[in-house]
Amino acid sequence: MADSHATPDVCDVLIAGSGAGGFAAALTAHLQGLDVIMVEKEPLFGGTTAYSSGILWIPANSHQRAAGISDSREAALTYLTHHVGNRLDHASAEAFLDNGPAMVDLFEREGLVSFSSGLTFPDYHPDEPGASQGGRALFVDDFDGRALGPWFDKLRPPIKTMTALGGMMVGRNDLPHVFQMTRSWNSAFHMGRMVARYARDRLRYRRGTRLVNGNALIASMAASTFKRGIPLWLNSPIVELAHETDRITGAIVEQEGQRLRIKTRRGVVLACGGFPANDELKGRVYQHIAAGKSHVSLPPPGNSGDGLRLAQSVGGTFHDELHHPAAWAPASLVPQADGSVIPYPHFFERGKPGYISVDRRGRRFVNEAKSYHAFVPPMIEACRGDNDVEAWIVCDHRAIRRFGLGALGPAPMRVRPFLRSSYVKRSDTVAGLADACGIDAAGLEHTIEKFNTSARHGEDPEFQRGSDAYQRFSGAADHKPNPCVGPLDQPPFYAVRIIPSELGTYAGIRTNAHAQVIDGAGQPIAGLYAVGNDAASVMGGTYPGPGTSIGPAMTFGYIAARHMARGSA
Numbered sequence: 001m002a003d004s005h006a007t008p009d010v011c012d013v014l015i016a017g018s019g020a021g022g023f024a025a026a027l028t029a030h031l032q033g034l035d036v037i038m039v040e041k042e043p044l045f046g047g048t049t050a051y052s053s054g055i056l057w058i059p060a061n062s063h064q065r066a067a068g069i070s071d072s073r074e075a076a077l078t079y080l081t082h083h084v085g086n087r088l089d090h091a092s093a094e095a096f097l098d099n100g101p102a103m104v105d106l107f108e109r110e111g112l113v114s115f116s117s118g119l120t121f122p123d124y125h126p127d128e129p130g131a132s133q134g135g136r137a138l139f140v141d142d143f144d145g146r147a148l149g150p151w152f153d154k155l156r157p158p159i160k161t162m163t164a165l166g167g168m169m170v171g172r173n174d175l176p177h178v179f180q181m182t183r184s185w186n187s188a189f190h191m192g193r194m195v196a197r198y199a200r201d202r203l204r205y206r207r208g209t210r211l212v213n214g215n216a217l218i219a220s221m222a223a224s225t226f227k228r229g230i231p232l233w234l235n236s237p238i239v240e241l242a243h244e245t246d247r248i249t250g251a252i253v254e255q256e257g258q259r260l261r262i263k264t265r266r267g268v269v270l271a272c273g274g275f276p277a278n279d280e281l282k283g284r285v286y287q288h289i290a291a292g293k294s295h296v297s298l299p300p301p302g303n304s305g306d307g308l309r310l311a312q313s314v315g316g317t318f319h320d321e322l323h324h325p326a327a328w329a330p331a332s333l334v335p336q337a338d339g340s341v342i343p344y345p346h347f348f349e350r351g352k353p354g355y356i357s358v359d360r361r362g363r364r365f366v367n368e369a370k371s372y373h374a375f376v377p378p379m380i381e382a383c384r385g386d387n388d389v390e391a392w393i394v395c396d397h398r399a400i401r402r403f404g405l406g407a408l409g410p411a412p413m414r415v416r417p418f419l420r421s422s423y424v425k426r427s428d429t430v431a432g433l434a435d436a437c438g439i440d441a442a443g444l445e446h447t448i449e450k451f452n453t454s455a456r457h458g459e460d461p462e463f464q465r466g467s468d469a470y471q472r473f474s475g476a477a478d479h480k481p482n483p484c485v486g487p488l489d490q491p492p493f494y495a496v497r498i499i500p501s502e503l504g505t506y507a508g509i510r511t512n513a514h515a516q517v518i519d520g521a522g523q524p525i526a527g528l529y530a531v532g533n534d535a536a537s538v539m540g541g542t543y544p545g546p547g548t549s550i551g552p553a554m555t556f557g558y559i560a561a562r563h564m565a566r567g568s569a
């Protein structure tokens, strides 16, 4: 395995970080004939990308064209201009839209990754000008982990709470089967086949070899990286940048206590995944943390802001004048046998029929079917005067058996272990459930009674749940008349506590349209690039659609590599 290596002390391009941004930059640079070294701080490669759903938002991509869906760069720019407003950096947004489709085509043509299109997956604000009703989201195809050979063990596994049976990956295309497995023979057969393969895998491997989502994206790019002989050094953080008067000329990489000086002919790419693991920085830019309230971070521990620190050490600047400093998601904390907790991001059940979310007064505070990012700010606002920011997702028995509740999947998954660990609370009455959670009982009873009255007709006069295509896409297609709204009227009732979390940071290093790090005077620092979450969000700190982090991360990796290949830095 190429982890042990004869250390070259010079290369064209040195890349810090093995997530979406890092791999995309490495593979593009290699295809441009450049000599590349990738270094990764952690003992595992893949970063947050390996945890992710692996979706890329790429407007006007060739999969849309092939499916006859009309889209254009102009429509996407209209959408971003409207949605992001005056925080949109037009030059960078246009560079993203110009290069995204070409990046995807190149990666597919070269056999680096293969995608299929989420043809019916709308943008998150589908009624805004220029929004798409489907097709901008690209899903990575499944990947067989065995193709990684000995590197398979070094791939960061998915977040445990998001797998089934202690490690079986469940992909986007599996989800409809998960929700239908007790209602359709076809879905039961699909799930049976998945479980059988997982069981076979576990006889030989420490985990399942059928990789989906972000694990498939990283494994696929990693397999191509290794096949092309690009070295990836694990446990090897960049700790310092080297510069001569007017440009970055390399970096110091720490390895087994040694400091290795690597010279670069073209550039260093910072793809260290932002600062979600840096408590001090988060405390400065996340207002609820500054106010001493709860938060849990989903990304892995290596993403501690190294890229930002390195960029600042040579004149780079921090950009946090954005709509939001991070991509938010509500998360619950799943107790583990050893006493620890692992977060679970609530992507799926919130906006389905039979669920509501309430604060400690028992009041709803948001349209639960909106995106996870749009869910968290109203939750923080609802708890502004409280000691903590916390809410509960509440549902009835029919809903929990059909769609699950957080880490507790739908039937036939057993509820009892989750009750025993206190992850899920249950009661035969609404008032009893409120007491078990510490929610105001009269408030919750009133909310559910009021919600049910309209929900029986598929209506939600308070928040208009189900009022746009994205919400309906996330609902239950077979639930009539409104796929997002149904009453909570079949006891027992259940609840899980949620707090704010982030999928990754948005605030970051100020860059230009070539992904170059720029200094306080707005001038590029020659030989230094930042991509992925190290760079400030090209979406201006908003979440316009599925894949709006990884799409730009890979596109700017591609842009940086091509810029270096042209020798423009």
Ligand SMILES: Cc1cc2nc3c(=O)[nH]c(=O)nc-3n(C[C@H](O)[C@H](O)[C@H](O)COP(=O)(O)OP(=O)(O)OC[C@H]3O[C@@H](n4cnc5c(N)ncnc54)[C@H](O)[C@@H]3O)c2cc1C
Pocket (backbone or CB within 6 Å): 016, 017, 018, 019, 020, 021, 022, 039, 040, 041, 042, 044, 045, 046, 047, 048, 049, 050, 051, 052, 053, 054, 055, 056, 057, 159, 236, 237, 238, 239, 271, 272, 273, 274, 298, 299, 302, 303, 304, 306, 307, 345, 502, 503, 504, 505, 531, 532, 533, 534, 546, 547, 548, 549, 550, 551, 553
């Ligand atoms: C559960 C979940 C689901 C998500 N789903 C999606 C999705 O479907 N689509 C989407 O767009 N976004 C999604 N996101 C967000 C997305 O995963 C991240 O924004 C994105 O993967 C970040 O990519 P990156 O390349 O910037 O960093 P990462 O993938 O986090 O990689 C950064 C790497 O750099 C390493 N590193 C840090 N410091 C150094 C150093 N000094 N030297 C060398 N290496 C270093 C880190 O250890 C890490 O491995 C999701 C996030 C989560 C948690």
